[in-house]
Amino acid sequence: MNWNELLRLPATLLVILAAVVLFVALVQLMAARQHVLARRPLAASGHALLLVIFTVLGLFLAGIAMSLRGYRFLSEEEPVVQIDSRILSPQRWALTLTWPDGATRNVMLAGDDFRVEAVVLKWKLPAMLAGLPPLYRLDRVSGRYDDASQEMNAPRTVIDFNRAGQSDLLDLRKQYPGWVPEVDALFGSGVFLPLVDGGHYSVSLMRTGALVARPDDATQQRIGQPLGG
Template identity: 70%
Template sequence: MDWTALLRLPSTILLILAVVALMFTLFQLVALRQRLDDQQRLAAVGRAVLLIAGFAITLLLAGMGVALRGYRLLSEETPVVEIDARILSPQRWSLVLHWPDGATRRVEVAGDAWRVEAVVLKWKLPAMLAGLPPLYRLDRLSGRYDDPNDEMHGARTVIDFREAGGFDLLDLHKQYPQWVPDVDVLFGSGVFLPLVDQGHYTVSLMRTGALVARPDEATVQRIAQPF
């Protein structure tokens, strides 16, 4: 199997395969010990080779399975999140986030607009020609002020979408670039829109890696209303 094909598999399957590879490695360890006890040196060498190979495969599968958590494959335009906004007080908002898998999350932000940022991974040409699409992971949501002076002195609110203490594909690429050799570029993409009471917004990600945000028709009308 080409290594890029592993990225098409869900992280759960990769972790299951890592467990299978670990069991194979442990079996080879026991067999190696038996060959050494029986002084079968040639057979022991063969078992040692299989042991090393099994251990390396276990690390690769486990590392990829853990690092790919939170990443999704990009199609032409992939839904990322829907946002419903309610005002709590001037420049203070309650947002309900709706994920494509049906999960929801309620957060509060300060400012005049919301901003969503994502980390996008794009592959080099050979991998892209092989049909491997870019990957993305939402990084954070924050409040944004229209006035730069408010931005400097107002309350700052940032919601981190990363799992606390979780290993990440970005970390894997930085520490072990040889494990993910066909990466062309890792970059950030962000988008923001004004907040209005009872506003509804959708955020999607293009295959190019650009985030796109759209308010619904009613929200567009509210944004256009003079203050």
């Protein structure tokens, strides 16, 4: 990854900013110590106050950066994941998920279809006018049955991409809604397609926040019927 790509990541920018702010806090600590040794309590108190302010601000920025981990910039249409399917037995599937950066993960699903869901973050007008694009994060992949009674009673499989104990911007927004004032909306988007043996699918996300899933030509032929939308 080159520097241009690295600096486009919002979490990275926030980490850099948090490091700068914490460095300023360290400078204030050293200045306060010097004033204490020189027996200038008023000046020491001023630097101590600045130390507290910059430390709190730096930790806050670091917390936001951790909450943004896993989110990506959303352009006009951004690839989310490639899915390859292989049947194991009726309504049992092995899926290989491939992310745009080349990382892969193998999962097992039950059902007739796969469903992909993502979390989309959109900014308020001032941030949008400044050129800050929406963000997204792949949330989960699950199996889906065509028969509604099976959907209620048959075994369900859901692959959650949130790490246990990991903080997320969704949780931060719910607990402290005033802390992230420029966030206009956090919402979910989902899409599903029929699974076929040897299928290959591309899932992407539009700038509007809508997920789009497309089979390749060979997979479309195996599905054997026109897809709606």
